[in-house]
Amino acid sequence: xxxxxxxxxxxxxxxxxxxxxxxxxxxxxxxxxxxxxxxxxxxxxxxxxxxxxxxxxxxxxxxxxxxxxxxxxxxxxxxxxxxxxxxxxxxxxxxxxxxxxxxxxxxxxxxxxxxxxxxxxxxxxxxxxxxxxxxxxxxxxxxxxxxxxxxxxxxxxxxxxxxxxxxxxxxxxxxxxxxxxxxxxxxxxxxxxxxxxxxxxxxxxxxxxxxxxxxxxxxxxxxxxxxxxxxxxxxxxxxxxxxxx
Amino acid sequence: xxxxxxxxxxxxxxxxxxxxxxxxxxxxxxxxxxxxxxxxxxxxxxxxxxxxxxxxxxxxxxxxxxxxxxxxxxxxxxxxxxxxxxxxxxxxxxxxxxxxxxxxxxxxxxxxxxxxxxxxxxxxxxxxxxxxxxxxxxxxxxxxxxxxxxxxxxxxxxxxxxxxxxxxxxxxxxxxxxxxxxxxxxxxxxxxxxxxxxxxxxxxxxxxxxxxxxxxxxxxxxxxxxxxxxxxxxxxxxxxxxxxxxxxxxxxxxxxxxxxxxxxxxxxxxxxxxxxxxxxxxxxxxxxxxxxxxxxxxxxxxxxxxxxx
Numbered sequence: 001x002x003x004x005x006x007x008x009x010x011x012x013x014x015x016x017x018x019x020x021x022x023x024x025x026x027x028x029x030x031x032x033x034x035x036x037x038x039x040x041x042x043x044x045x046x047x048x049x050x051x052x053x054x055x056x057x058x059x060x061x062x063x064x065x066x067x068x069x070x071x072x073x074x075x076x077x078x079x080x081x082x083x084x085x086x087x088x089x090x091x092x093x094x095x096x097x098x099x100x101x102x103x104x105x106x107x108x109x110x111x112x113x114x115x116x117x118x119x120x121x122x123x124x125x126x127x128x129x130x131x132x133x134x135x136x137x138x139x140x141x142x143x144x145x146x147x148x149x150x151x152x153x154x155x156x157x158x159x160x161x162x163x164x165x166x167x168x169x170x171x172x173x174x175x176x177x178x179x180x181x182x183x184x185x186x187x188x189x190x191x192x193x194x195x196x197x198x199x200x201x202x203x204x205x206x207x208x209x210x211x212x213x214x215x216x217x218x219x220x221x222x223x224x225x226x227x228x229x230x231x232x233x234x235x236x237x238x239x240x241x242x243x244x245x
Numbered sequence: 246x247x248x249x250x251x252x253x254x255x256x257x258x259x260x261x262x263x264x265x266x267x268x269x270x271x272x273x274x275x276x277x278x279x280x281x282x283x284x285x286x287x288x289x290x291x292x293x294x295x296x297x298x299x300x301x302x303x304x305x306x307x308x309x310x311x312x313x314x315x316x317x318x319x320x321x322x323x324x325x326x327x328x329x330x331x332x333x334x335x336x337x338x339x340x341x342x343x344x345x346x347x348x349x350x351x352x353x354x355x356x357x358x359x360x361x362x363x364x365x366x367x368x369x370x371x372x373x374x375x376x377x378x379x380x381x382x383x384x385x386x387x388x389x390x391x392x393x394x395x396x397x398x399x400x401x402x403x404x405x406x407x408x409x410x411x412x413x414x415x416x417x418x419x420x421x422x423x424x425x426x427x428x429x430x431x432x433x434x435x436x437x438x439x440x441x442x443x444x445x446x447x448x449x450x451x452x453x454x455x456x457x458x459x460x461x462x463x464x465x466x467x468x469x470x471x472x473x474x475x476x477x478x479x480x481x482x483x484x485x486x487x488x489x490x491x492x493x494x495x496x497x498x499x500x501x502x503x504x505x506x507x508x509x510x511x512x513x514x515x516x517x518x519x520x521x522x523x524x525x526x527x528x529x530x531x532x533x534x535x536x537x538x539x540x541x542x543x544x545x546x547x548x549x550x551x552x553x554x
Contacts, residue, residue, distance in 0.1 A: 007349055014337040014375075082333035085299050086391070090350045091322040 004092070004100035018073060021066050025112045028062065029053040029119035036129040046124060046136035051208050053120035054140060059147050060183050063112055064155060064195055067105055068175025071159040074101045076168040094241035102159055106152040113148035117141050147202055153226055154194035160233035164240030190215050194229045197222035248275045250399055250431040251296055256305035258291050265291045267455045268305065273433050278425045280446030281435040282544065288455040289435035293329055293403050323351065326397035328405055332388025336377035340368055340387045343376055344394060351395050362394030365420055381408030389417065393424070400424065400432045406441060418445055439541050453548040474509040474516060475536045479529040483507070486528050493522055505531065
C-alpha cells in the first residue's frame, strides 16, 4: 500500500494545479487579516481570529471543494488516458487503487489544514492583532490536524463518485452540492451529512467562541454518520471499479 | 498436458444483443508468434481483453499457461506483457518516468530493465520530453517498452505497429521476431494489416464478425494458396482464347477474371506453347506469367469481401 501511495505522488509531478490549489489555504487567513485590520480592534482573542481563519468557511466550503476537485483530478486523468486496463494487468487491486487515492486526499487535506494553521498564526501574530500564545497555537494545530484527517473521510463519497464516472463534470457538480448541502443541513440535522458531522466532532468541546450548534453534541453519532457514508462510498467504488475495464 | 500457452474453448462474448466473439477456439503455441488477423471491429481486441481477464466472458473458457482464467488472474499477469488498443500513459511525465512508475508497480527486480526496454524500442532513456509531446509512433514504442521491460513469457500485442512510420514498422517487426526466435517468447499479435501478419506470424487465425474462420500455421496457409498462370490478352480475344485453350490444351480448370484476363490453374502447361498457339491464331497476348494467390486473395475469399490492407 505504501508503494502505491508513493507512486500516486510520483504521478502528480508537474501537475501545477494540484499544488496551486494549496494556495486556497491562505484565503481565509488573509480574509481574517483584513477583517481584523478594518473591523476588529487589536489585542483580541486568538481563538476569535482562528475561528475566522481556519474553522469557518475553510472547513465547510473551501477545503471540501478543493478536495472534491482533487478527487476528480486523481481519477479523471487515468480514465481520460485509458490507463486503467494497463494498471489492472500489472496487476493492482481495485480497492488498493481506490485507497491509495484516498491516502493522497488524506495527506493533501492534512497539508492544507497545516498551511491554514501556519498562515493563521502568521497573519494574526505578525501584524500584532493577537498576542502569540503557545496554548492557542497548539490548539489550532491540533484542531486543524483533526479537521484535515476527518474531512478526508467525509469526502470519501466524492472520491467514490469520481471513481464511478468517466467524466469530471458530475463529480465536480456533486462536490459543490455536497459542500453547500452540509452548510444548510447544519441547522436542520447535523448528523445527516458527513461534513456537518465532522464539524460536530471538531467543535465537540464548545471551545470555539461564537459557534453555536443547534443540536446536542453527540460525537458517536457523528462518527456513525461518517462511517455509514464511507461504507456506502467504498461499496460504490468497489462496484464501479469492478465494472470498469 | 498440451503445449498451448493460450487456449480458448468456445469463447463467446456478447455485448447487449450483439455477439462480438462467437465460439472461438484459439490455440497459441509456446514460443511461436500467433497473428490474429481481421478487419476493424472483427473482435480481435475483445478476444485479447478476455484472455487478459479485462472483460468477462459470456460463455466458453480461456486457459492461459494452463490456468483457467476467470476474471482477473493475478498470478498470471506478471508473466504477461500487453498492449491493448492505444497505450495510455501519464502526459505530465516523461517516457522514462512513466516506465519507472510501472516498474515500481510491478516490483521488477532486473536492474536497468527500463533502460534496456527503452533502448530496444529506440526511445531515449532519461529524456526530458514529456509523454504529452510524444508523436503517435513514440507513444506506441513506449507502449511496447512497457509490455516487454519485465521480461514476460507471453506478449499480447493489439495492433502494435499502429501509427508507426514504415521504418518504425520494420524495426518493431524485427524485434518482435527476435523476441520469439532468440528469447523464446510466445506472442499473440493482432492486426488488420495482412502484410504485417504474413511477415511476422508463425501461426495465423483469421477472424471476421467475431468468428474464427480459419486457424493454421502460416506455412500450411501458404501451401493452400494455389499457383496459376495469369494470361492477359486483348479484350476481343477472350472467347477465342478460351476456345483454343479448351480444344488444343484440353484445359477445363481456368477462369475468366475480367474482359482481358484469364487464370489457368493447370500450372503444368507449357506457357511457351500456349503463347505460340494463341499468337498463331492472331490473338494479341499482352502478358503471361506464373502466379501465386496471395494471402490477401485468400482472406478476401474466406471472409467474402474486401477491406483488408
